[in-house]
Amino acid sequence: MVSSQKSKPELSILPELATKKLSLESTLQELLLYDFQIEASCQGKEVAQRFEVNKLLPGVILTTENKFMGMISRGRFLEQMSRPYGLELFLKRSLKSLYEFAGTNFLKLPGDTLIVTAAKLSLQRPPELLNEPIVVELAGVYRLLDVHQLLVAQSQIHELTTQLLDEQTKTQMLQAEKMATLGRMVAEIAHEIKNPVNCINGNSAFMSTYCQDLMQLVAAYETEPNRSAKIADIKEEIELDFLLEDLPKLIESMKVSAERLTKIVSGLQNFSHLDENKRQTVDLHECIESTLIILNNPLKNGIEVIKNYGDLPLVSCYSGQLSQVFMNIISNAIDALGEAKSKENAHPNFLPAKDWQPQIQITTEVLETKDSEWVVIKISDNGPGIEPEIQKRIFETFFTTKPVGKGTGLGLAISNQIVTQKHGGKLFVRSPRWNAANSPSPSRLYAANSVSSHTVGEGLSKVAAKIATLEHLNSAIGMEDSQPSFGTEFEILLPLV
Structure with missing residues (x-):
């Protein structure tokens, strides 16, 4: 507390903060802090x-007319x-004279500073200041x-x-083993199914010829002219x-079914290469089609799939x-659209038009930058979208918004690792997905600026800032899309090597 020149300085310690369980996101205000303040006009003997x-007092905060002066x-x-x-x-002079004589430098940080960040800043100070306490606002x-308490907290977080x-x-190893x-x-x-399917598919042409x-x-x-009565009876009995x-x-229906079964087997074979350790040259459109075949059953629930395939190498x-x-991205889109259609689970801010039709749009193209080429795959839906707070954590391991038993929090995290690391x-x-007529996607801004960024790194933040500026300009000149600003879009960039 702040004391006047004539009154004794008071001390209060906040012990309840010391017992609070720390996490990776813990801040300085969750630690044990000391409140010892005194007017700079007081004598040094009062502090002594x-x-x-x-x-235990690590120091004293000096004030002038109840305003912070120093430490x-x-x-x-x-x-x-x-x-x-x-x-x-x-001892008998004012603390102000001591403060000016000592020329004390100190580190002052806001209370919402992460403990890990504060520890790093503290250790970056000159050697003679390493043990100095930190002023927390x-x-x-x-x-x-006390800097020692900060380091103890940092070690706990470590x-x-x-x-x-x-x-x-361990979880990722277990998941990898499960997927393998x-x-x-x-x-x-797929191999066991393929043999009889090939037999049916191969013989269907002969069967058609024989029947003809x-x-x-x-x-x-x-x-x-001379047909027996027995033949006439059989003809009538079998409804010739x-x-x-x-x-x-x-x-014909058997032939179509056999061909479809062949495609399903092919899709299963493509999906079975989860544990492959060598790259293969493939057609990405075939991979996407195989995924859609496997997900055909949930897609039957009134979801329209729009394909805008470019000419990909x-x-x-x-x-x-x-x-x-x-599969992870499309499955999430299917779940989001399914919840949007359900009145019980409808998003509170999602108010689609009466003729709203759930859609998943898949777009592919080749993107050229100054010194490289990329394949771009965009998978978007017109569902309720994802809250900004969730977007920040969407690629974190174990993070999920789905109920227990329906989501592990690994799907998008693993997808991010596959795309970025592998x-x-x-x-x-x-x-929301792109809704301004001239608002470019992250890949376009990436190509224009050649930003070297991770999925959620500082490069992307620069991209997001430019996107926001462009959307603001589009809005100002009346170039907004007439459709509601909803939906989610995932954009995958793969280098052509």
């Missing part, structure tokens, strides 16, 4: 008495007092933080980080006219892992 009473640490105060004639010079008031990293590593096992199982099942021959033979018998009309349709990649990325690419997320 208080330091004598409480050995003198316990160490610096005792150092000046131990000098020759120090007691005579400063809390909504206009000031407290003192232990917590190590523990979380170990857990994430799943890939092998899918490959075996038999139908021609029956037609020839029909032209014979209907049979001759329906049999070609039946054979063959890409050297891990096709099975990219198929997993496509393929050297970039993964952007945008919600």
